[in-house]
Amino acid sequence: MLKVENASGGYGDNTVVNGVSFEVQKQEILGILGPNGSGKTTLMKMISGLIPLSEGFISFKEKSLKSYSAKQLAKEIAVLPQLHSHAFDYTVRETVSMGRYPHQKGMFAPWTEKDEAAVTAAMKQTGVLVYENQSIQELSGGERQRVFLAQALAQEPKLLLLDEPTNHLDLSYQKQLLDLLKEWTRTHELTVVSIFHDLNAASLYCDRLLLLHEGQMVSLAAPGDVLKKETVERVYRASVHTQAHPELPKPQVTILPDYRQQEQKGITKELFQITSDHILLTAPQPLKTLSSAVIGAGLGWYRYFINRHVPMDYECEDSYRDMSDYAERYGWNVADSVGMMTAVKVEDVVIKELYDGELSAVIAVTAGVGNAVDVSLAHERNKEAAIGTINIWIFVNGKLSDEAFIQAIMTGTEAKVKALQHAEIKDPDTNTLATGTSTDSLLVAAVQSGSEVQYAGPITPLGKLIGKGVFDCTTEAIKIYLERKKKY
Numbered sequence: 001m002l003k004v005e006n007a008s009g010g011y012g013d014n015t016v017v018n019g020v021s022f023e024v025q026k027q028e029i030l031g032i033l034g035p036n037g038s039g040k041t042t043l044m045k046m047i048s049g050l051i052p053l054s055e056g057f058i059s060f061k062e063k064s065l066k067s068y069s070a071k072q073l074a075k076e077i078a079v080l081p082q083l084h085s086h087a088f089d090y091t092v093r094e095t096v097s098m099g100r101y102p103h104q105k106g107m108f109a110p111w112t113e114k115d116e117a118a119v120t121a122a123m124k125q126t127g128v129l130v131y132e133n134q135s136i137q138e139l140s141g142g143e144r145q146r147v148f149l150a151q152a153l154a155q156e157p158k159l160l161l162l163d164e165p166t167n168h169l170d171l172s173y174q175k176q177l178l179d180l181l182k183e184w185t186r187t188h189e190l191t192v193v194s195i196f197h198d199l200n201a202a203s204l205y206c207d208r209l210l211l212l213h214e215g216q217m218v219s220l221a222a223p224g225d226v227l228k229k230e231t232v233e234r235v236y237r238a239s240v241h242t243q244a245h246p247e248l249p250k251p252q253v254t255i256l257p258d259y260r261q262q263e264q265k266g267i268t269k270e271l272f273q274i275t276s277d278h279i280l281l282t283a284p285q286p287l288k289t290l291s292s293a294v295i296g297a298g299l300g301w302y303r304y305f306i307n308r309h310v311p312m313d314y315e316c317e318d319s320y321r322d323m324s325d326y327a328e329r330y331g332w333n334v335a336d337s338v339g340m341m342t343a344v345k346v347e348d349v350v351i352k353e354l355y356d357g358e359l360s361a362v363i364a365v366t367a368g369v370g371n372a373v374d375v376s377l378a379h380e381r382n383k384e385a386a387i388g389t390i391n392i393w394i395f396v397n398g399k400l401s402d403e404a405f406i407q408a409i410m411t412g413t414e415a416k417v418k419a420l421q422h423a424e425i426k427d428p429d430t431n432t433l434a435t436g437t438s439t440d441s442l443l444v445a446a447v448q449s450g451s452e453v454q455y456a457g458p459i460t461p462l463g464k465l466i467g468k469g470v471f472d473c474t475t476e477a478i479k480i481y482l483e484r485k486k487k488y
């Protein structure tokens with residue numbers, strides 16, 4: 001649809017865009033990215049014919065851009081430039097209606113029903129119909145942006161060129177605008193080339209991204225191939241972290257501020273508070289945590305760590321809600337809390353501190369083995385899961401990589417299984433050695449400063465602390481549990 005071949009251009013003797021080549025397919029959304037002053041707007045002006053090329057060639061629908069008249073081009077290509085504060089004193093409807101000019105035949109052509117329908121539809125889709133009789137000077141930046149988008153859509157173009165279309169728009173309108181463009185690529189055979197500063201929006205909505213740096217193309221590929229940490233850091237000169245979007249296979253880029261480098265306070269045994277109702281650890285600052293808890297599960301940053309005692313016959317339809325209400329009652333912000341449950345007496349928790357040079361870990365275990373299960377034979381059982389749980393907390397005074405988090409979970413689980421074997425705990429259903437209980441939970445939380453911990457398998461310093469700590473704590477907690485059971 002659009003082909004740019006070895007295009008160079010700029011202002012007077014100043015060549016700003018240098019030898020850029022790319023092709024845009026019909027119905028594609030191509031995002032143009034790059035730092036300030038990298039030539040994005042200049043490239044866009046070259047495509048829309050506003051500034052001439054000093055070298056190279058641009059064709060649209062297989063014909064040189066130069067061979068189109070201004071009106072022919074306007075029928076096919078709409079441009080939404082960066083929003084400027086000045087606006088003429090037209091009403092919203094008048095402004096949007098100007099989008100129909102290229103479709104009118106002659107100066108005094110009649111306004112047709114088709115024109116009217118296109119204008120009204122565009123205003124509806126961009127949510128500006130309610131302002132149709134207001135002057136655009138009275139509108140906010142975001143509202144004005146939507147009016148100009150409506151004007152471009154009323155033009156019913158085949159190619160839409162946009163310069164930072166989401167600038168000035170709040171979150172909801174950013175999403176609406178980008179969803180609308182995506183929909184138009186399908187329903188109206190629209191092709192979009194758009195400049196973005198928001199790398200994450202570009203990643204989510206664009207089929208491909210073109211990254212410019214000092215007027216030259218650094219890469220042109222799918223978002224996952226362009227938004228690589230090393231590339232973004234080199235081109236934008238900023239520390240970033242990239243990770244997948246939680247719901248879609250698209251990369252998301254987050255800046256890493258310098259202030260995070262400060263030393264964080266460590267976790268010690270003294271921070272634990274134990275009542276008959278719960279164990280609480282209040283961290284001095286949020287800890288990066290990976291867990292299978294009832295609330296605060298998955299990966300996140302949390303300050304309050306709760307292991308709540310519930311009766312043996314605890315049954316609840318919505319344990320997430322119940323646990324959230326519990327945290328709120330005590331004044332622990334749910335968004336900052338990780339909460340587990342156990343029927344074990346929480347006073348019986350075993351807590352140990354372990355050290356290896358600068359690296360240290362604090363491990364806490366509550367263990368009940370009334371519902372011990374041999375995982376290899378669990379498929380033969382059809383009993384409901386019951387409360388009777390081993391809850392394991394692993395706090396690390398160090399900086400863990402993603403691999404280390406996962407390996408810490410694995411190492412902790414292996415040490416738990418070994419403790420069950422050592423205590424000869426059996427699955428009462430199968431009479432074979434148990435590997436856990438039906439509802440075990442585990443968390444790994446780290447202060448994320450100090451010693452860098454890349455791995456946490458059994459032969460690493462952290463793996464050794466976790467292996468010994470979880471084994472010792474679980475063994476002792478099982479012993480206490482069995483002794484208490486004997487007594488009552």
Ligand SMILES: Nc1ncnc2c1ncn2[C@@H]1O[C@H](COP(=O)(O)OP(=O)(O)OP(=O)(O)O)[C@@H](O)[C@H]1O
Nearest residue numbers: 010011014016034035036037038039040041042043
């Ligand atoms: N009208 C102009 N006359 C002369 N030089 C210009 C003009 N417009 C832009 N430039 C120069 O061209 C270079 C690229 O500008 P351009 O606007 O294309 O960058 P950009 O990537 O769109 O930047 P931004 O992200 O800041 O919008 C800059 O160094 C700028 O100073």
